[in-house]
Amino acid sequence: MFKDLSKFGKYLGQAAKLMVGLPDYETYVAHVRATHPEMPVMTEVEFFRNRQDARYGSGRSGGCC
Amino acid sequence: MNFVSKHAIWWLLMAVGVFSLGTVALSRGETINALWIVTASISIYLIAYRYYSLFIADKVMQLDPTRMTPAVRHNDGLDFVPTKTPILFGHHFAAIAGAGPLVGPVLAAQMGYLPGTLWIIVGVVLAGAVQDFMVLFISTRRDGRSLGDLVKTELGLVPGIIALFGTFMIMVIILAVMSLIIVKALATSPWGTFTVAATIPIGMFMGIYVRFLRPGRVAEISVIGFVLLIAAIIFGGQVSQSATLAPMFTFDGKQLTWMLIGYGFIASVLPVWLLLAPRDYLSTFLKIGTIAGLAIAMIFVAPDLRMPAVTQFVDGTGPVWSGSLFPFIFITIACGAVSGFHALISSGTTPKLLDNEKNARLIAYGGMLMESFVAIMAMVAASIIDPGVYFAMNSPPAIIGKTVESAAQVVSQWGFVITPDILIQTAKDVGENSILSRAGGAPTLAVGMAQIFSKVIGGPAMMAFWYHFAILFEALFILTAVDAGTRAGRFMLQDLLGTFMPSFKKISSWPSNLVATALCVAAWGYILYQGVVDPLGGINSLWPLFGISNQMLAGVALMLCTVVLFKMKRQRYAWVTILPAAWLVICTLTAGWEKVFHTSPKIGFLALADKFQAALDKGEVLAPAKSLEQMQQIIFNNHLDAGLTVFFIFVVVSILLYSIASCWKALHEDKTTSCEVPYEAMPGVKA
Numbered sequence: 001m002f003k004d005l006s007k008f009g010k011y012l013g014q015a016a017k018l019m020v021g022l023p024d025y026e027t028y029v030a031h032v033r034a035t036h037p038e039m040p041v042m043t044e045v046e047f048f049r050n051r052q053d054a055r056y057g058s059g060r061s062g063g064c065c
Numbered sequence: 066m067n068f069v070s071k072h073a074i075w076w077l078l079m080a081v082g083v084f085s086l087g088t089v090a091l092s093r094g095e096t097i098n099a100l101w102i103v104t105a106s107i108s109i110y111l112i113a114y115r116y117y118s119l120f121i122a123d124k125v126m127q128l129d130p131t132r133m134t135p136a137v138r139h140n141d142g143l144d145f146v147p148t149k150t151p152i153l154f155g156h157h158f159a160a161i162a163g164a165g166p167l168v169g170p171v172l173a174a175q176m177g178y179l180p181g182t183l184w185i186i187v188g189v190v191l192a193g194a195v196q197d198f199m200v201l202f203i204s205t206r207r208d209g210r211s212l213g214d215l216v217k218t219e220l221g222l223v224p225g226i227i228a229l230f231g232t233f234m235i236m237v238i239i240l241a242v243m244s245l246i247i248v249k250a251l252a253t254s255p256w257g258t259f260t261v262a263a264t265i266p267i268g269m270f271m272g273i274y275v276r277f278l279r280p281g282r283v284a285e286i287s288v289i290g291f292v293l294l295i296a297a298i299i300f301g302g303q304v305s306q307s308a309t310l311a312p313m314f315t316f317d318g319k320q321l322t323w324m325l326i327g328y329g330f331i332a333s334v335l336p337v338w339l340l341l342a343p344r345d346y347l348s349t350f351l352k353i354g355t356i357a358g359l360a361i362a363m364i365f366v367a368p369d370l371r372m373p374a375v376t377q378f379v380d381g382t383g384p385v386w387s388g389s390l391f392p393f394i395f396i397t398i399a400c401g402a403v404s405g406f407h408a409l410i411s412s413g414t415t416p417k418l419l420d421n422e423k424n425a426r427l428i429a430y431g432g433m434l435m436e437s438f439v440a441i442m443a444m445v446a447a448s449i450i451d452p453g454v455y456f457a458m459n460s461p462p463a464i465i466g467k468t469v470e471s472a473a474q475v476v477s478q479w480g481f482v483i484t485p486d487i488l489i490q491t492a493k494d495v496g497e498n499s500i501l502s503r504a505g506g507a508p509t510l511a512v513g514m515a516q517i518f519s520k521v522i523g524g525p526a527m528m529a530f531w532y533h534f535a536i537l538f539e540a541l542f543i544l545t546a547v548d549a550g551t552r553a554g555r556f557m558l559q560d561l562l563g564t565f566m567p568s569f570k571k572i573s574s575w576p577s578n579l580v581a582t583a584l585c586v587a588a589w590g591y592i593l594y595q596g597v598v599d600p601l602g603g604i605n606s607l608w609p610l611f612g613i614s615n616q617m618l619a620g621v622a623l624m625l626c627t628v629v630l631f632k633m634k635r636q637r638y639a640w641v642t643i644l645p646a647a648w649l650v651i652c653t654l655t656a657g658w659e660k661v662f663h664t665s666p667k668i669g670f671l672a673l674a675d676k677f678q679a680a681l682d683k684g685e686v687l688a689p690a691k692s693l694e695q696m697q698q699i700i701f702n703n704h705l706d707a708g709l710t711v712f713f714i715f716v717v718v719s720i721l722l723y724s725i726a727s728c729w730k731a732l733h734e735d736k737t738t739s740c741e742v743p744y745e746a747m748p749g750v751k752a
Binding site: 011013014015016017018019020021022023024027028029030031032035044045047048049050051052053054055056 | 140141142143144146148149151152153155156159276280281283284337338341342345346349350353414418549552
């Protein structure tokens with residue numbers, strides 16, 4: 001049960017982060033390692049700043065009315 | 066499993082839904098409980114989801130779980146990420162839910178709760194959710210491209226540019242009307258103004274913290290920010306009592322307008338991490354939390370509806386906004402029933418995160434049903450407060466006067482008996498000097514929410530806190546929308562102007578950045594200003610403009626969907642999008658026509674301009690103008706509003722003609738002509 005609860009908590013955290021435009025860092029790292037091993041992986045801080053700029057820097061509509 | 070046992074539970078649900086809706090619709094004279102509306106809407110949503118959205122998924126779209134989605138094809142861990150459905154649902158819902166579904170139903174409540182409730186329920190099932198679902202499907206099959214791009218590729222370059230101009234103007238109107246809601250809520254309210262102003266330093270502190278001090282700790286800083294917000298609300302109560310501080314935060318509508326315009330300009334040229342991003346965290350989490358809290362509290366409190374099911378104002382003489390039930394209720398409630406803006410979200414980030422086509426049904430159709438439920442809650446919140454208070458809060462001073470005595474007298478004459486004492490007491494309960502003429506939805510909703518929340522936590526003593534909490538909750542995401550929207554408008558403008566002057570296209574160039582921002586702020590700022598000085602209170606002219614433009618965008622999106630169905634050779638299912646598209650075109654064209662040409666000055670822009678012109682010719686000054694220049698101004702503003710409406714009519718008619726031509730052409734082709742990305746098998750999924 002505790003395993004389920006921690007899994008639920010993890011999902012909840014991911015959902016909350018994606019609501020404000022932050023995808024999961026671990027997923028990103030796993031993806032780069034698996035498919036582009038030659039490319040540098042951003043650190044967690046770089047990743048955060050990259051996503052922050054991407055969400056707001058390119059003219060998003062700002063949600064619904 | 067046999068047919069009966071498979072469907073029996075749904076038939077039962079259908080019976081519950083029909084019975085609840087019957088109770089809501091047929092009760093006359095006696096008050097009914099809000100839970101009837103809640104039950105009716107939820108059961109109808111579930112049935113629509115189970116049957117209608119399945120029909121659309123299986124027959125109309127023929128969703129293919131073996132087909133690769135853009136998230137899988139372009140997976141980069143950043144913009145394109147295959148995302149689990151519950152997580153993506155949260156993202157999508159947070160993006161579509163905003164002020165719209167909260168404000169529209171409150172304004173529509175002047176006709177009683179029934180017409181608006183029916184439109185919210187029927188509209189979402191047949192129009193709003195269909196649009197969101199179809200656009201997500203179409204965009205997913207085209208690598209997650211945006212609505213403007215889709216119109217360009219499926220309909221042609223000219224309709225694409227028309228749609229782009231239309232979208233820019235819609236953005237301007239939305240920013241103006243959202244700002245107007247804030248102005249109406251904060252005028253002469255030191256408590257509200259203080260708490261909203263406090264979000265600026267709080268946001269900046271959060272921004273610096275999460276960017277430099279503890280980078281990426283979003284949850285941590287959001288909790289800190291939330292605590293600071295609550296502290297700001299509590300301290301705001303002290304501010305409003307203080308003889309020295311209160312005047313510092315007391316402003317009239319015009320002053321607030323200038324402050325908002327200045328704010329909009331500065332906030333949208335600041336680096337995004339400093340103010341926009343952190344306040345977006347706060348507003349998003351507060352929005353989701355408050356909506357969930359309201360849903361739970363509403364079921365727990367189970368309030369009675371005090372507004373009649375239908376009021377005499379269905380004939381078009383309403384004080385909040387003028388115009389008869391058809392077409393105006395269908396444009397007053399946009400978000401919650403159907404909203405064109407969602408087409409931009411469904412063709413924005415969501416298609417880039419969809420892990421499998423088959424999940425589009427829950428995310429888009431299901432997400433929109435949930436947004437519709439938010440609109441139902443707003444309708445309930447507006448209908449549980451004393452109707453006399455509702456009308457005193459939402460009618461302009463030109464109709465009810467400026468004192469509680471005159472307001473109580475006029476509103477009582479309409480049949481909603483109220484005494485001046487109750488109006489004074491209500492203002493006192495929520496910690497305000499006056500609640501008269503605060504049209505715009507937010508304050509009324511805040512009173513309704515305060516009544517519900519205070520029954521759960523705190524009792525009457527907490528009413529004022531909950532009122533300002535509700536105001537802050539709305540102001541927060543409206544301000545986020547104002548600076549995100551100004552930025553988006555600026556990029557659109559740079560793009561459009563760049564077509565003629567290439568130097569404008571450079572997003573990083575400071576001069577063109579500042580010029581485009583200034584133009585964008587000036588555009589919405591001017592419309593906001595004219596709303597604030599409008600003789601009929603602003604909402605009467607601006608909300609229909611917003612509704613017409615937003616519903617027209619929905620019409621454009623649904624016409625695009627129709628064209629795509631024809632191009633896919635699925636025209637026999639095209640009624641699914643033709644039906645709502647036709648209804649929206651009929652409603653918006655009728656409403657647009659009436660707003661321009663109606664002979665009553667309360668409805669028609671030109672009639673109002675003529676009335677002021679006639680007075681001006683005689684050298685008279687009509688209220689609220691105080692000089693002949695202001696008379697000129699009002700005449701000009703109404704001509705401008707008429708011009709904008711004509712522009713929107715032009716947009717929808719031209720897209721309609723282009724769509725018909727494209728459908729006709731596709732019908733005579735003997736193969737499919739839509740521009741889908743060719744089929745690629747999803748790795749790891751068996752056909």
